Amino acid sequence: MSTHTGTRGDTRLRFSGPRVGAAVTLAAWAGLFWFLMISGRTSLYLSTRTSWLIPLGAVLASIAAIGRIASARVRDPEPLGIRETWMFGVIVLPVVLLLALPPVSLNSYAVNRRSNSTGIGSSARVVSGPIDLVDVAAARAVVDAQAALKARAGERVSIEGFVTEESGEADRFQLTRFVITCCVADATISYVTVVDAPPGTFETDQWVRVTGPIYPLGSDILVQAQSIEPIDAPAEPYLTP
Amino acid sequence: MAVDVEPRGSTIGAPKRARPKSSVVWVLAMLGGVAVLTRAVDPSSLPWLRNLLIVFGSLLVEAMPFILIGATVSAAIEVLVPASAFARIATLPPRLQMPVAAAAGVAFPVCECGSVPVARRLATKGLSPGAAITFMLAAPIVNPVVVASTFVAYRGRDTLWTMVLGRLALGFVVAMTVGWVMGRLSSGELLRARAAQVEAHEVDIAEARWRRFFGHMTGDVVFMARFLIMGAALAAAIQTFVPQSIVDSVASLPVLSLIAMMVLAFVMSLCSESDAFVAASFTAFGPAAQLAFLVFGPMVDLKLAALYMGTYRRGFLRTAVVAVGATTLVATLWIQVIWG
Numbered sequence: 001m002s003t004h005t006g007t008r009g010d011t012r013l014r015f016s017g018p019r020v021g022a023a024v025t026l027a028a029w030a031g032l033f034w035f036l037m038i039s040g041r042t043s044l045y046l047s048t049r050t051s052w053l054i055p056l057g058a059v060l061a062s063i064a065a066i067g068r069i070a071s072a073r074v075r076d077p078e079p080l081g082i083r084e085t086w087m088f089g090v091i092v093l094p095v096v097l098l099l100a101l102p103p104v105s106l107n108s109y110a111v112n113r114r115s116n117s118t119g120i121g122s123s124a125r126v127v128s129g130p131i132d133l134v135d136v137a138a139a140r141a142v143v144d145a146q147a148a149l150k151a152r153a154g155e156r157v158s159i160e161g162f163v164t165e166e167s168g169e170a171d172r173f174q175l176t177r178f179v180i181t182c183c184v185a186d187a188t189i190s191y192v193t194v195v196d197a198p199p200g201t202f203e204t205d206q207w208v209r210v211t212g213p214i215y216p217l218g219s220d221i222l223v224q225a226q227s228i229e230p231i232d233a234p235a236e237p238y239l240t241p
Numbered sequence: 242m243a244v245d246v247e248p249r250g251s252t253i254g255a256p257k258r259a260r261p262k263s264s265v266v267w268v269l270a271m272l273g274g275v276a277v278l279t280r281a282v283d284p285s286s287l288p289w290l291r292n293l294l295i296v297f298g299s300l301l302v303e304a305m306p307f308i309l310i311g312a313t314v315s316a317a318i319e320v321l322v323p324a325s326a327f328a329r330i331a332t333l334p335p336r337l338q339m340p341v342a343a344a345a346g347v348a349f350p351v352c353e354c355g356s357v358p359v360a361r362r363l364a365t366k367g368l369s370p371g372a373a374i375t376f377m378l379a380a381p382i383v384n385p386v387v388v389a390s391t392f393v394a395y396r397g398r399d400t401l402w403t404m405v406l407g408r409l410a411l412g413f414v415v416a417m418t419v420g421w422v423m424g425r426l427s428s429g430e431l432l433r434a435r436a437a438q439v440e441a442h443e444v445d446i447a448e449a450r451w452r453r454f455f456g457h458m459t460g461d462v463v464f465m466a467r468f469l470i471m472g473a474a475l476a477a478a479i480q481t482f483v484p485q486s487i488v489d490s491v492a493s494l495p496v497l498s499l500i501a502m503m504v505l506a507f508v509m510s511l512c513s514e515s516d517a518f519v520a521a522s523f524t525a526f527g528p529a530a531q532l533a534f535l536v537f538g539p540m541v542d543l544k545l546a547a548l549y550m551g552t553y554r555r556g557f558l559r560t561a562v563v564a565v566g567a568t569t570l571v572a573t574l575w576i577q578v579i580w581g
Contacts, residue, residue: 085265113292185510186509
């Protein structure tokens with residue numbers, strides 16, 4: 001064996017820079033997925049339907065990183081090139097951005113950059129149970145759901161959302177919530193108009209719980225406020241149909 | 242011994258290796274600077290930055306697992322499936338290869354980001370480029386998850402079956418047509434040559450199978466991720482800075498509603514598993530315009546454009562946009578004539 005080794009030169013295994021770079025990059029992504037899962041921040045980016053992607057991503061990225069580092073030692077390692085180093089940096093950049101970003105969700109700025117939720121929910125959901133903004137969205141889109149909500153006109157509801165402005169009316173605002181199906185990129189808006197609100201008490205983007213009777217009036221759906229209570233932003237700020 | 246010593250650098254090698262090391266320091270400094278800046282600026286007080294980062298992040302955390310799935314499947318194909326298996330398929334007449342490839346998409350329930358690395362691998366393993374492209378374009382539309390999500394999105398509407406079956410049929414037709422258009426290319430003409438040195442250190446053919454598996458898998462992820470990041474950044478910027486009223490006014494042009502919806506699908510870069518819910522929200526548009534959105538988007542959008550540019554040779558993206566766009570337009574025009 002020693003003779004054989006001698007003819008082939010140095011057979012010691014050394015770490016390959018590019019392979020270690022790839023392993024570190026994947027480990028960074030695995031770390032992001034684990035962080036999102038453990039910190040409960042998954043709901044800031046994905047819906048409850050797609051939240052399974054985070055543990056899947058964590059496991060796959062971890063396995064890939066471990067597999068790459070385990071296979072990173074080679075006989076003739078190549079140095080890590082400058083271009084590759086920057087490429088790895090670019091791939092890690094979103095990880096750093098998302099880790100540094102405080103736990104925030106879309107707010108009123110995004111409202112006029114989104115369309116109304118009109119293709120979600122169903123009439124069956126509106127018929128019974130507590131009414132929420134997914135039901136409101138369904139009532140705006142589906143005739144049956146609209147009829148089901150009309151049948152419940154005057155019923156006392158309790159709806160949570162954030163305040164968006166209703167121009168020109170001091171005693172009313174819109175109570176809004178984003179509805180997402182897969183991720184925040186597909187967010188659409190659902191809202192009710194809150195009337196009889198104390199003027200100037202609530203600020204745009206403030207999260208509140210509004211309680212009062214609901215009145216569907218054509219495409220406009222009103223809640224006559226009997227109480228408006230400030231609340232903390234919920235852990236799951238987006239609704240999923 | 243000198244042969245062994247020199248490449249690892251003592252006198253000659255040292256300066257060359259110093260530069261990458263300094264670039265590692267620069268990259269780490271850049272990443273640290275971005276982290277500090279992000280905390281210092283406080284994106285929650287800058288609505289546009291907050292919106293931009295949330296949308297950018299959500300696109301990536303949703304798409305990256307699919308890239309990982311695609312890369313895993315791709316690596317498994319490379320390491321476990323013998324080339325002879327693909328050679329057999331490749332001997333089928335091209336007319337038969339494309340329908341078979343499109344039908345194979347039914348069994349691949351991932352969205353568009355995952356199908357790109359698999360198609361690239363299939364082409365390098367000997368499947369005809371036309372069939373590989375057909376698979377890549379069809380899989381994100383015809384797979385059962387997307388069919389189910391389309392069903393759920395349109396449940397309770399008169400147009401339910403028009404949308405579900407129309408999308409499925411158009412997915413097959415458009416993918417096979419584009420595959421046929423590009424079928425004359427060889428895989429060498431289709432695929433972009435990856436940097437030789439990158440390929441070399443990713444995989445050594447003499448290595449154990451498990452080492453090759455991870456070489457291919459991580460290579461694909463790293464290769465695709467940078468283009469995905471570029472595409473996600475662009476899509477997030479457009480979603481952040483372009484008001485919905487402008488998008489709506491463009492999309493509501495009566496004669497151009499089909500093209501407008503395709504442009505919208507391109508810009509929004511939605512996942513094919515969620516786009517039906519967004520399409521359904523465009524109630525002002527008829528089923529034909531919504532189908533244009535649902536067929537064009539999973540085949541060509543901003544994030545895919547970046548992936549295509551990284552995977553295929555120059556000209557592929559242009560041909561794909563024209564071929565997918567023209568076929569989708571013609572097909573949906575017929576539907577518009579019939580159903581409005």
